[in-house]
Amino acid sequence: MRFLVVENDEAQAHQIKKALVEQGYVVDVVIDGEQGWAYVEAFTYDLLLIDSSLPELDGIDLCRRIRQQAYTVPILLLTVQDSSTDQVACLEAGVDDRLVKPFTKAELFARIRALLRSPRKANTPLLKWQDLRLDPVSREVTYEQEPLSLSPKEYSLLELFLRNPKRVLTQSTILEHLWSFETQPNEDTVRAHIKRLRRKLKKVNAEKMIDTVYGVGYRLKPLAENPSQPQSALAKQTDSNPPQKDLSIDSAFEGTSVSAKVDLADSWERFKTLILNRINTLEQTITSAQTPTLTPQLCQDAELQAHKLAGSLGMFGFKSGYRLAQQIEQWFINAREHPDIPTEIETVKTLIAQLHQELQQPLDWLEEKTPSHLHENLISTLQSATNSPTQYRILVVDDDLELSEQLQRAAINWNIQLDVTSKLEKARLILQENSPPDLVLLDLVFPNHREGGFILLQELKDQFPELPVLVWTVRDDITGRAAVARLGGNAFLSKSVPCDQVLETIKDILQSTPTASTQILAVDDDPITLNHLLQLLPSYGLEVTPLADARLFWETLEKTTPDLVILDLEMPHFNGVELCKTVRTDPSWNALPILFLSARKDPKTVQNIYQAGADDYISKPFAEAELITRIFNRLDRIHLLRSLAETDPITGLVNRRRSTHDLNRYLHLSQRHCQPFSLALIALDRFQSINNQYGYGVGENVMRQFGQVLLHQFRDEDIIAHWGGEEFLVGLYASHKADGYKRIAQLLELIERTVFPVADHVQIQMTASAGIATYPEDGTDLSSLYTASNAALYQAKAAGGNCCSTMSGFSQSELG
Template structure:
């Protein structure tokens, strides 16, 4: 088997050559994308290992070129960026699989073997996955000789999964592959056909999860190893010996250890220059490159902690402005990096801990039903992990074992009057409390409480955070859950406490840390400013009377600096006389708590203050009518994405869309109706684009969409889908009048049409003008 490795990092490419060579693969190496393309044109390869970030021609562009020119060999991407969007970009470009640097050699070899198997299998007339078979010639599918009677869409889905058996397909990707543009339905149609396919597979004797859900991503065929299919034994005879692989890795490490040290010294030199305010742009950029390389390679040699430290250094150096506190932090990280790479190689070979699911956990306490299943599915769309407990004992067990972030409690369970309400009270009294949302039938509690108001009061008294009455959709429930989780996030705030009493500091730490707050304590107020800048707190707690500098003077210093003018400041004081209170508020304090400290009072005041700040920030960044981002927020986000596009040589598309003849809507139906149209358009925009896209209103009926990592051609397809949705949307006016509207848009791409936000906006605006001249209700591209 012949494998081409396209990788510009000599150390990584040598490691790949050794690992693959030990498995008797013939390996050739290209150090940039253009050289890789020339080798592909000259020689046949069975598989390509392709780095994403390459000089001359990046990996994504090379992959797209390979597929457009008809090359079908498997492509395995190597990427140092572990985000769903970047992975999706690579898969959409035509890659078959991806591995995140630093990679584990055994996992890499397993993926290579799987891709080579699949590459051979695709050429066969019959597609197989264990006992599942599909014959593309006769359009027949069977499971263990039992025929599957599939609809055309179910058959197309099954063929898609079998031809790409290691790939996860999102609902959007399935829609693009199976439905034509003219007939594309919503994502619910995909879920319906998946359900039908699973039922028919189950009826033929297949496992119920043969088509498995990868929550938050999409669907795929369950790996054969997990299915334990007797006809497909694991290839244990092909597994490389750990000693052999370790020896190969150690050989490469010994050759490149000196180069690793040189890379660390470049970063150390940058840290020293930064501390003296002499860091040049060239040294800054070189240090960032070295950190990026180390982050992607150290883990390959077993230095996983070193890889994490290098990643932190890379992120720190990506900031456009660095100060003295950054120099101190960078110096500490360099010291940690040196310690890590000087450890003996054999000490770094511990098994990596399994990745933890970082999504918040919602526990649904309700009888199992279609409603609860819909809630679990909808939760995944909100990046929330949902589990069901069908009775109170099971709920208590899960709460004790898994510590959910929130609980959705249905109050029409058995023994509602005692058990469920008791559980609600218990959760509210925990430290910190578990937020509970209550879901009940519309009149479910009337016999006991007498009215809806009394029901709500009962739930509120027992600590419920939200009260939902059926009928309510899964989306509405998850909106309420999301709001409760966001409010709970205030407990993750950073707090700086300045007090010369060590006992008070210990007390505050014990009070606040159980609520998830990060507490930084300081006894000596003379070190206040460096602590403030190093911590970047969300709230500051000050004592009044302290040696050297008192709390009122510190408060005045903070308020005199524009950067900290909005920082909430809370005073702790044993003095409650009118004069002291006046001095505290005159200095700029937001609140005060008298000593001795009453724990619940202090925690309540802090959380309320943090929630208010978060609300004000949200109001300052959101358009109040449409609930999309406003111009200030979106400008900040778009400039951030432009910086990423420049750094990683990625496209960014900017689109301007606005409503056609919107003035006629206001003139004919009134401005209230016009506002209602804008609100609905805002929601349609939010639903039509990815969560990472920037959707904003810049004034009137004009909206902006920024799409990082997306070319104009891909962006046009998204915008055309948007225009189709808007055309079909019906709006209401007084007198039971229904009307429809259309939109026009223009799109431009970085860097072809502009290198900054202003030039991109001008280019997109010019394209929008052409769309209006051409008759409206269309998308035009800047030429």
């Protein structure tokens, strides 16, 4: 199930999202009411968790707008207000339930279960497929009344299929439903989860439940009997853990595990600066007041800051701080609502001073794991991640053991594990195991069976159609290549190529699975053609926007941002060739795939279509199989080209071109929402000496492993890019200077302790230097921030390396 959390307090949003994700839910988070409304309009959610006090659009007003537009999604309002007036406002706005901050995880989950159990929610009944049962409320899965143990993601995948029993789900559709908006992985992750789910279903004799629609996606196998029978029936469930009315901060931490406390302490270190800044803002508001009477706007702004403080401090276990923040909030409410009554500013100054003092007190859960211990654990975890088992498992079927050994030694640097067998029968046994490989590297020629490789390739095509196969053989002729292509081989390499090229091809196959994009813009003045496309394409997971009036083409194009356009040739006002040329003259759209449908087949017409910039042409009337194949071929090709254009081939990180786009997007968000942004430029120290001593191949291996360390160290939402040479760039949204400095300092310490295995019996230890710049102090655009971080990097290098530097510096108080 997919939830939306609308919460302006980043600390609280982080904790809520973390708790929900641990329960297997997919969670999107936005920070203001207008963003929340945009997400509600754009995506389908099973539950909304909305804070009552939001900027741009208030939480109550957001709920009211959602109900006015007839959205029936359940809403859980999060608030620090517990008055009868507040309750009435919530009910009138259409809120289904409200939760007073701070709250325990147990109460949050109980409220969620109660809402999802509500009879008005149409998607909570028991889901069925033959003898398989899935209960969305208890999250239990059974087959023939026997429980089926699934991971959270496997459960969500199975639930998605059961909720869409007649739909073909493309990889992109699965990604959209099972991963949050900002943390979507690539498509090979979908294939891996499909494989694992099928493996679990096979154990209970339900392995044929999920069909593969080749070139399109996956679907639930249609039931042989009673196809019109409903797929679900209402399930009677009781909640064994009802919500509690009374809540204290003490109970919020009761029974918290040690690991959860460690995570909480880590979160406190992340958001401590943000919380202190909010207190400073309150202090400045009072200090800047020239008269005992504050303006209503100042009071309202301060009231919001205090409101967010109360929720944050409660979740982090500051009992007295939570109550102090509530008193401060109430003081500003009284000052705003009763400006005619004199206010005693010294009262609120005393409360703020007490709040400062409260945050200096150690907490029980924080003392159990001090920041130094947290740091040591972080180093240990990331060190083990660097030396962890390889990411991909490859089955090598080859009788050339000497060459296989060379490949195994080279694979150390590529995060690839090779299982080698020289026997075809042994390979068949391995393929039948519970954990099949991610890819098969296959020779074609064997001493006792010259055609054995072709026979095994045919068996793989029939029994494991989703398993990628790379053929690596001495039989390098057109006959062999054509046979491999006919049998479904993903790639063909001659054994004359070096081992690194084989491993690079393996990574490309596993990481560059094309996406079946979903947005199609169909432009045709013939309503019959449009209707046919509307009936046909959605069954393959393609969403169609029909357009009969060519005069609206450009505004529809910009509004829908399609992944492919289907054009008719002859239309009133503007014909298809004119529209195609218009698209090709715009740099933002000139790579958009365009497919023509036309009843005209003469060579001149076809030539004009391709000269205008069309990618493909199909004559009317068209066959379903031909149209679908042409569409997905074009979508696959454009996705592959984009992937190649945006990914650094050495490190696998995003390149400068893609990261520049992402960094500018984050800077725009920072400017819009007044959020800080830190940019770190990181360079390996004395990297050229490694190239000189060991060669450029070893240097690339070091950079590749360094890129993996960066991916483990930073958050999914952080931007991590290879900027060029030995330079890497990290963008940290909503990170102040001190926060960014601490995180980069942790990284540099980790690098110093890391041993990089780069070749056979060769290990290297390195250091790195970094320069940090922060928006808006050091620059307001990417160019100025990069210049500042580059200058800071030179300072760090000049100081001897293995350190980080900032241009503007910081005080000890900023470091906390």
